[in-house]
Structures are given as C-alpha cells and as structure tokens.
Amino acid sequence: MNEKLHSQTEIAETLGLDQVSTKNRKLKRRIVLGLLILFAVTVVAILSNTNQAAEAVQFKTQSASRGDLTVSVSATGNLEPTNQVDVGSELSGIIDSVDVDYNDRVEVGQVLARLDTDKLKANVNKSRAALETSRAQVLQVQATLKEDLAELQRLRQAHELSSGKVPSRYQLDAAEAAVLRAQADETGAQAQVAQALAELESDEADLAKACIRSPINGVVLSRDVEPGQTVAASLQAPVLFTLAEDLTKMELHVDVDEADVGQVRKGQDATFTVDAYPEKSFSAQVIQVRYGAQDSSGVVTYETVLQVDNSDLLLRPGMTATADITAVKVEDAVMVPNVALRFTPPAVNTDHNKESFSGGSLLSKIMPGPPRRKKNSSSQRPDNNTAGNQRIWIVKDERLVAIPVTTGLSDGIMTEIRSGDIEPGMELVVAMMSAK
Numbered sequence: 001m002n003e004k005l006h007s008q009t010e011i012a013e014t015l016g017l018d019q020v021s022t023k024n025r026k027l028k029r030r031i032v033l034g035l036l037i038l039f040a041v042t043v044v045a046i047l048s049n050t051n052q053a054a055e056a057v058q059f060k061t062q063s064a065s066r067g068d069l070t071v072s073v074s075a076t077g078n079l080e081p082t083n084q085v086d087v088g089s090e091l092s093g094i095i096d097s098v099d100v101d102y103n104d105r106v107e108v109g110q111v112l113a114r115l116d117t118d119k120l121k122a123n124v125n126k127s128r129a130a131l132e133t134s135r136a137q138v139l140q141v142q143a144t145l146k147e148d149l150a151e152l153q154r155l156r157q158a159h160e161l162s163s164g165k166v167p168s169r170y171q172l173d174a175a176e177a178a179v180l181r182a183q184a185d186e187t188g189a190q191a192q193v194a195q196a197l198a199e200l201e202s203d204e205a206d207l208a209k210a211c212i213r214s215p216i217n218g219v220v221l222s223r224d225v226e227p228g229q230t231v232a233a234s235l236q237a238p239v240l241f242t243l244a245e246d247l248t249k250m251e252l253h254v255d256v257d258e259a260d261v262g263q264v265r266k267g268q269d270a271t272f273t274v275d276a277y278p279e280k281s282f283s284a285q286v287i288q289v290r291y292g293a294q295d296s297s298g299v300v301t302y303e304t305v306l307q308v309d310n311s312d313l314l315l316r317p318g319m320t321a322t323a324d325i326t327a328v329k330v331e332d333a334v335m336v337p338n339v340a341l342r343f344t345p346p347a348v349n350t351d352h353n354k355e356s357f358s359g360g361s362l363l364s365k366i367m368p369g370p371p372r373r374k375k376n377s378s379s380q381r382p383d384n385n386t387a388g389n390q391r392i393w394i395v396k397d398e399r400l401v402a403i404p405v406t407t408g409l410s411d412g413i414m415t416e417i418r419s420g421d422i423e424p425g426m427e428l429v430v431a432m433m434s435a436k
Contacts, residue, residue: 078252079315086239091233099113116210134195145182250317254304286304334422343430392429
C-alpha cells in the first residue's frame with residue numbers, strides 16, 4: 001500500500017500536479033482576503049455616510065416676538081380737489097380777452113374771460129326801444145279810455161235830465177262798449193310793456209354773461225380758451241376753465257377690492273405715498289365707503305373716499321397714490337412669523353427621534369428590509385393650515401416637537417397667537433435643510 005502511494009506521489013511530482021494544487025490554495029486565500037477587505041471598506045463607508053447624514057440635517061429658526069400688530073388694507077387711487085368746478089359759457093361768440101392763466105388764484109365774481117359784446121349791446125338797445133314804444137302805447141290807450149268814459153258820463157247825464165227820452169238806449173250801449181274796448185286795449189298795452197321789459201332784462205343778462213366770472217374762491221387748474229377763439233354754445237356749454245376750490249383740503253379716491261371692503265369703515269386712519277415723494281408718507285382718514293360697485297374686467301371694487309390735509313401744497317390733483325388703510329390694530333400681542341405656521345416636517349414621527357432624520361440604523365443600511373406599508377397621507381403630513389387651530393414646531397432635545405396654537409389676525413408677515421405655549425423669544429422652526 002505504501003509503495004502504491006509513494007508511486008502516485010512520484011507520478012504527481014513528475015507531472016507537476018502538486019504545484020498546481022498549491023497555487024489554487026493561495027489564490028483562494030487571496031480572494032477571501034480581498035472580500036474581507038472590501039466588506040470592511042463598505043462598513044466604514046456606510047458608517048461615515050450615516051454620521052454625515054445625522055450631522056447634515058439642520059433646522060432654520062426664527063423667534064416669536066411681542067408687539068403691536070396692524071392689519072391694513074391696500075388700495076390705489078387718485079387725488080382730487082374737495083370741490084372742482086368746470087366753468088363754461090352760456091353764450092356763443094368770439095373771445096375778446098382772457099384775464100387769468102394756469103395756477104392763478106381767483107375770487108368769487110372775478111372776471112376770467114370776456115366775449116365780444118357789440119351784438120349783445122345792440123340787442124339791449126333794441127329791447128329798450130321796444131319797451132319805450134310799449135309804454136307810449138299804454139299812454140295812448142289810456143287817453144282813449146278817458147275820452148270814452150267822459151262820453152259815457154255825458155250820455156248818462158242827458159238821459160237823466162230828459163227823463164229817459166234822449167239819448168236812445170242804443171247810444172248808451174254803444175258808449176259802454178267803447179269804454180270796455182278801451183279798458184281791454186289798456187290791459188293789452190300793459191302786457192306789451194311787461195313783455196318788452198322782460199326782453200330787455202334778458203338781453204341785459206346776456207350782456208352781463210359776456211363776462212365769464214369765477215363762481216368760487218380757488219385756483220385755475222386748466223384753461224382751454226384763447227383770445228379770438230369762437231365759442232359755440234348749443235346743446236352743452238363748452239368748458240373754458242377748471243377751478244379747484246381749496247387745495248389745502250383734498251380727497252383721495254381709491255378702489256378697495258371686494259374681499260377687503262368689509263374691513264374698511266368710516267373714521268379709520270390711513271397713510272399713503274405718491275411717486276413724486278417716494279420717501280414721504282402722508283396721512284389721511286376714511287370719510288366715505290360707497291355702496292356702488294365698479295366692475296373692471298371681472299374685478300369688483302368699491303370707491304372709498306379719504307380726506308387729506310394738504311396744508312403744505314405738496315400734493316396735486318390727479319396724482320396716483322397707494323394707500324394703506326388701518327383696518328384693525330392689536331396692541332401687545334404675541335406674534336410669530338407666518339413661515340413658522342407654514343412649516344411642516346417631511347414625515348411625521350411621534351417620537352421625533354434622530355433615526356427619522358439620520359436615515360435608519362446601520363443594519364438597515366447593510367441589510368435593508370422589505371418596504372414599509374404606506375400610511376394615509378394625512379398621517380404622514382399633519383394639517384398645519386387649518387384656520388384658527390394650527391401647529392408650530394420647535395426643536396427640543398434634538399427632536400422636533402409640535403405645539404398646538406390658535407391664531408388670530410395676520411398682516412401677511414406676522415400672525416397673532418391667541419392661545420398656545422408660545423413665549424416671546426422662543427425659537428420656531430421655519431425650515432429644515434442639509435449642511436450642503
């Protein structure tokens with residue numbers, strides 16, 4: 001048996017099979033060693049990534065504060081004078097002279113312009129002549145009436161003296177009729193006098209209207225007439241001048257959106273700015289919120305009038321203004337940034353442990369298990385936008401903790417907290433980000 005084994009060994013050595021087996025064993029050992037090294041490198045890499053992931057999650061915070069919260073309504077509009085009057089001409093004619101210019105201050109009764117009066121004066125003289133003619137006609141009729149009355153009186157006396165024999169009854173009736181006709185002629189003549197007097201007064205009024213006068217104390221905003229220009233007043237009087245009564249008191253007419261008009265009331269204070277003075281803020285007060293709606297391309301607005309003090313005369317009619325009307329003001333309120341109310345964690349974890357942000361344990365990294373069953377979206381992401389009742393998140397012991405709160409008014413940047421464990425200075429989570 002030993003001889004047989006020795007013979008086989010000699011044969012293997014002769015054929016070189018013993019060297020091949022040794023090489024195979026060395027190769028296997030190298031492969032196993034390489035796999036062990038690769039496994040160790042993978043474990044180290046996973047541990048490093050896990051630590052980096054745990055350290056990569058950071059929270060951006062802002063502080064709660066205490067102060068006054070003002071809710072305002074914004075609207076745009078134009079400045080207008082308190083009383084603006086368009087002055088025109090009732091008469092047609094040629095402008096003889098213009099006595100005022102832009103920005104001139106005028107008083108009640110001051111002449112602004114004059115029309116050519118030659119034709120008007122001729123009409124006045126004609127009416128006066130007609131009046132004198134009518135008055136002369138009255139005197140003539142009165143003389144005739146006096147004669148007829150005297151004749152009637154003479155016939156009546158003769159009738160009495162003759163005991164009714166003379167004159168005849170026919171003569172008496174004719175005399176009485178003549179008296180009545182004379183009385184009627186006198187009445188008609190008096191009416192003609194009144195008519196001629198009315199025509200004279202009308203022509204004199206037209207002559208007076210040839211001088212276009214200011215109806216108010218104010219400032220000339222516009223002048224749309226020049227000397228020599230023909231004015232044609234037919235169905236509508238042409239506008240020659242535009243006057244503003246008192247520029248120290250002006251009105252701001254703004255269009256308030258239908259969504260905000262419920263918050264605007266008479267007596268509320270407001271501030272506004274104009275493009276001419278972008279760094280200056282002017283004060284105003286609401287004096288009227290009109291019920292009539294204005295529809296422009298489907299947008300419904302309501303005109304609101306604000307009273308403006310313009311004692312320094314910086315503001316001018318027609319300027320475009322942007323107004324902020326103070327609707328509600330809350331004093332000494334606890335306020336939080338609106339971004340804190342909008343923040344919602346990417347996934348809800350009741351324990352809020354680090355594992356939810358670090359990405360899981362090492363074992364799960366190396367040997368991932370089956371995927372988790374998806375939960376209802378409402379349980380994954382809390383409803384943080386319910387009106388009134390909301391949640392604010394803070395970081396406590398390196399964990400996210402939700403604090404239920406009841407919100408109040410908001411100015412678009414800060415929101416009032418009416419109830420909840422929120423204190424001024426408390427850091428509130430507004431965003432979650434990575435170190436990158």
